[in-house]
Amino acid sequence: MLNPEGTGVRPVRTIDLGSVSVDLLQIGAFRSDAGAIFGPVPRSTWEPLVREEIDAESRLLQSLNTLHVRTPSGALLLETGAIPAGERRESDEIWSVSARDALIASGADPDRLRYVVPSHLHRDHAGGLTGSGGAAAFPRVTIVAPQAEIDAVASASARARAAYDQPLLTSLFADSPPDAFLDRRQLLPEVELRLLGGHTPGSQATIIRGRERTLLFMGDLFMRPWQANPRWVTAFDDAAWVSVDAKSAIFAEAAAKQWLIVQSHELHAPLGRLEVDRDRFRFIAE
Numbered sequence: 001m002l003n004p005e006g007t008g009v010r011p012v013r014t015i016d017l018g019s020v021s022v023d024l025l026q027i028g029a030f031r032s033d034a035g036a037i038f039g040p041v042p043r044s045t046w047e048p049l050v051r052e053e054i055d056a057e058s059r060l061l062q063s064l065n066t067l068h069v070r071t072p073s074g075a076l077l078l079e080t081g082a083i084p085a086g087e088r089r090e091s092d093e094i095w096s097v098s099a100r101d102a103l104i105a106s107g108a109d110p111d112r113l114r115y116v117v118p119s120h121l122h123r124d125h126a127g128g129l130t131g132s133g134g135a136a137a138f139p140r141v142t143i144v145a146p147q148a149e150i151d152a153v154a155s156a157s158a159r160a161r162a163a164y165d166q167p168l169l170t171s172l173f174a175d176s177p178p179d180a181f182l183d184r185r186q187l188l189p190e191v192e193l194r195l196l197g198g199h200t201p202g203s204q205a206t207i208i209r210g211r212e213r214t215l216l217f218m219g220d221l222f223m224r225p226w227q228a229n230p231r232w233v234t235a236f237d238d239a240a241w242v243s244v245d246a247k248s249a250i251f252a253e254a255a256a257k258q259w260l261i262v263q264s265h266e267l268h269a270p271l272g273r274l275e276v277d278r279d280r281f282r283f284i285a286e
């Protein structure tokens with residue numbers, strides 16, 4: 001079983017942005033091959049950075065971070081984790097509860113959400129969109145996704161078939177079609193969505209603006225602190241050069257404007273901000 005000490009559901013951390021608050025729900029953790037996460041980076045460079053974290057099979061410990069965003073205009077959930085609603089997993093590979101159950105445990109009513117916004121639809125981000133059997137986990141809530149991601153899920157490519165749970169998502173979207181957008185969408189007065197692509201064709205960033213601070217969440221385009229270097233992309237990125245350019249541009253904006261950032265798979269220090277560091281950036285935990 002995955003080490004249960006501190007790796008499972010962690011206490012909810014509430015981030016106050018001024019009139020907007022964000023509950024960070026860490027709903028589980030899973031093991032993932034470190035070489036695949038570091039993509040083009042040589043092992044001799046990345047290994048010293050994670051020597052304490054990797055297990056005998058060179059796997060990193062990746063948190064499943066989800067965000068419950070509460071604005072005066074409504075609430076939304078960013079990410080749904082890997083586990084279907086009502087289920088719980090405990091194995092050597094993964095320890096997690098479902099996003100729906102974690103929301104309820106935090107005192108929220110999942111049926112009162114206005115939107116569910118996965119950063120992209122890979123299994124570890126969209127797994128909680130359904131319950132066991134494939135029924136919608138949030139039947140009264142609108143799922144929002146870029147058209148490019150919805151098209152990727154429907155793609156006949158063998159790579160897409162391996163990355164997405166196509167039968168489940170296809171049947172879910174047939175019953176409750178997602179609210180799709182092309183490049184940018186002002187979802188609520190406080191919430192902007194931007195298509196970035198790269199990691200998947202429809203990977204998106206969510207920008208949440210409170211009265212005092214702004215928070216950026218960009219899924220697996222920024223999963224762990226080392227990826228503050230835009231060139232450090234994962235082997236899972238469909239179009240690495242798109243990821244690098246998209247990260248360079250939005251990181252520059254985030255650093256200049258001192259945006260808070262939550263990383264998608266960082267367990268211990270998921271919240272922080274970026275500073276410019278030579279031709280790259282550095283993540284400063286807060």
Ligand SMILES: [Zn+2]
Pocket residue numbers: 122124125220264265
């Ligand atoms: Zn992921």
